[in-house]
Amino acid sequence: MSPNKIENMVGQKVELDNYIGQFLNNRYLIRDLIGKGGMGRVYLAEDTAKGGMPIAVKILSLSLANQHMSQRFAREIFIGAQLGRKSKHIVRILSYGITEDKTPFYVMEFLQGKNLKQILKIQPLTISKFLEICNQICLGLQCAHQGISLKGEIYPIVHRDIKPENIFITEDSKQGEIIKILDFGIAKFLTERSGMTLTDSFIGSLPYCSPEHMEGRKLLDVRSDIYSLGVLMFEMLTGKHPFQIQTKSNSFGTWYQAHRFQMPPTLEEVNPQVKIPQVLEKIVMSCLAKDVSDRPQNVNQILENLERVNVQINDGITSNSSDIIKLSFPVQLVPSTLLSEKECLQKNWPKNKPVAPIGFPHLLQTTERAIPTFWAMLPKQEITKFLDKIHGTEFISKINVYPMLLWVTVLYDTQPSMTKWLPYFLDLKDNKGQNIARTLAEVGYYHLLFFAIEDPTRCSHVTTLSLTGNQRQQLIDCLDMSQHSNELIMSNQAKNLLKADYEKLKLNILQKLTADQKSETEGLKSWMDKFLEMFLKLLSRH
Incomplete structure (x- = not known):
């Protein structure tokens, strides 16, 4: 049903919108028109499956619903769906569908402001x-x-x-x-x-x-x-x-x-x-x-x-780097990526490290500052599998008994047994552990470098994981506490305690990642493969 015009009592043309009041996919109730664009209309709607949660729905204009415009609309969905998962600074696309009159639409987060x-x-x-x-x-x-x-x-x-x-x-x-x-x-x-x-x-x-x-x-x-x-x-x-x-x-x-x-x-x-x-x-x-x-x-x-x-x-406020860190929290102002992902792909696996499924952190120097990275060697098949999956980061500590952090990178899979866990202990007693923790807090992200066991020489893929404001603050707090903490146990005992907490928290971490997966990618899987196929065909024509 397309919008149409009728005349009111004084002869003025009034636009009616027949989508308002409709249910799309027996789930999304269209409430009001909130915007018009070159390709379609954007509506305020309610997600009845989530208690009436407000969402936005963009519907392709019927007058543009030809093959070329449908492909462009599909590309918008495909690109937005991937980028919205990677960055909070790009609007998130949540789902996709087709109206009763065969017009494509997609669902995105509703923004107020x-x-x-x-x-x-x-x-x-x-x-x-x-x-x-x-x-x-x-x-x-x-x-x-x-x-x-x-x-x-x-x-x-x-x-x-x-x-x-x-x-x-x-x-x-x-x-x-x-x-x-x-x-x-x-x-x-x-x-x-x-x-x-x-x-x-x-x-x-x-x-x-x-x-x-x-x-x-x-x-x-x-x-x-x-x-x-x-x-x-x-x-x-x-x-x-x-x-x-x-x-x-x-x-x-x-x-x-x-x-x-x-x-x-x-x-x-x-x-x-x-x-x-x-x-x-x-x-x-x-x-x-x-x-x-x-x-x-x-x-x-x-x-x-x-x-x-x-x-x-801000130079007049402070010149002490640790003071700058404290001033910047809880503000989410992430400093620049001084080391590009393309540069990471040029890195070689260290000769002093075994060719085996292991992982370790490393600070890579740039002309401006050190950038935190985590290097992981995995079978090539696993690397490919996890490229498009959700990645998570957790920090576990018991600073009151020993100054140590367990830094965990999670490569999430919907099947818990297939999820990959990349843990690493950061001992805050030594300079290396302190530098890595401090740099993670200052920079607010780290590059995850993948190396394939079958071809270990050069980095095969790289992705970037951002830390939340709370995580960065957690690192700063741990560094501050570690300067005054009492070493009540040995480092090996601390590792055993952190391992035990880590095993207990695994289920909670998985539940959190599962919730993130559902909220950010609901409805995407069924149509993502179709878009992949379409884009490959389009690319092959050039």
């Missing part, structure tokens, strides 16, 4: 608010650019439509403001080797498109998103767009001339009242560079520079 466009209409952001929001946008983009898995291969995702309307600020009772990136409807699904895309025609929002995007270049890459981010950052700081065009000439050609040839003004020229650090202005202007080679080459570089600005701003 405002998009960035609504906020910028009121006033530009303060520097501190800018840094907080921009950092989270970058973390979401970083996740997309790192890619999604398709039959064991990683394919980076370029959003191609970064604009204020697609940045949503939602309030979380525990974590404060959380930024979500919306709408992967025109995202570019590519391979690093060829830059191939499943959508070669121009689609995008003219005020935020990169010059190369408008030129329809086949080898569009993540630096196109970085340009769009530059436009967005300029607006966030000044309240105005970096390129001024005549309102009457809001055409493709006019915007192309602006993006390709017009030089952006300085931030101070646009808004003299806003005092912006020079280093921050350099970041924005570098993102707006016309030539892709002059921009930051990845989002990691932007995150690094934003972190430097943040440190400079």
Whole structure:
């Protein structure tokens, strides 16, 4: 049933929406229309299977329900479903279905708050608010650019439509403001080797498109998103767009001339009242560079520079690194990924380690700081199996009797007997254990490097696991307590106690991961294989 129009008593056309009040899949009750987009409509709905929990439902417009648009809609679901599981800064897709009139729809988390466009209409952001929001946008983009898995291969995702309307600020009772990136409807699904895309025609929002995007270049890459981010950052700081065009000439050609040839003004020229650090202005202007080679080459570089600005701003507060850690909690401001996953793939298995199913942590040095990693050797078949599964992290301790942590990485499987547990003891009495625990707390994530027993020389796959604010605080507390703890038992006895607690907690950990699996991926499994098959066919045509 499609929306239609009737005339009211005074002859005005009133739009009726026949989806409102309907049950989709005998589960989702459509309550109200809350948004319209280029591909469909978004509704507020209730999940009756979960006690009326509010959710959002996006239904493809009937007028667009041809094969090409259905494929694009399917791609939006496929990409969003994977990325939403990996990053809290990308809207989560929960389920998928088809209406009675055979129109595709998908279910996503319902967000309460405002998009960035609504906020910028009121006033530009303060520097501190800018840094907080921009950092989270970058973390979401970083996740997309790192890619999604398709039959064991990683394919980076370029959003191609970064604009204020697609940045949503939602309030979380525990974590404060959380930024979500919306709408992967025109995202570019590519391979690093060829830059191939499943959508070669121009689609995008003219005020935020990169010059190369408008030129329809086949080898569009993540630096196109970085340009769009530059436009967005300029607006966030000044309240105005970096390129001024005549309102009457809001055409493709006019915007192309602006993006390709017009030089952006300085931030101070646009808004003299806003005092912006020079280093921050350099970041924005570098993102707006016309030539892709002059921009930051990845989002990691932007995150690094934003972190430097943040440190400079707070430099007057403290210069002690341990004080900085305490100030940053429970705030979820994760520092930048200074070591890319691509760099991890170049690492070799240490010659002094046996070729066997073992795991151990290692701090990898970058030019800026050490980054925590965990190296695991497993059979190739197991590695492939766990690439798309949920990964979890737990820390178990008994600091009151001995300063030691049991760090557990969990490769989850719905069958408990098939779940893989990667435990490691961190003795906080020695410098190595202290450094690893402190670095985990400071950085807020770690890279998990997989090495195959059958081909142990080079890292075969890598994934990144984020720590929660509570986990980071737990590490800081354990480090603080370890400096004053009494060693009431020997280290071997401490390990035995932690092992016993670990065995008791395994069931709770599995139950928690099972709940996460259900809430984040409900309804995905039945259609994920279909999308995989479709995407492989589409890729094979290029």
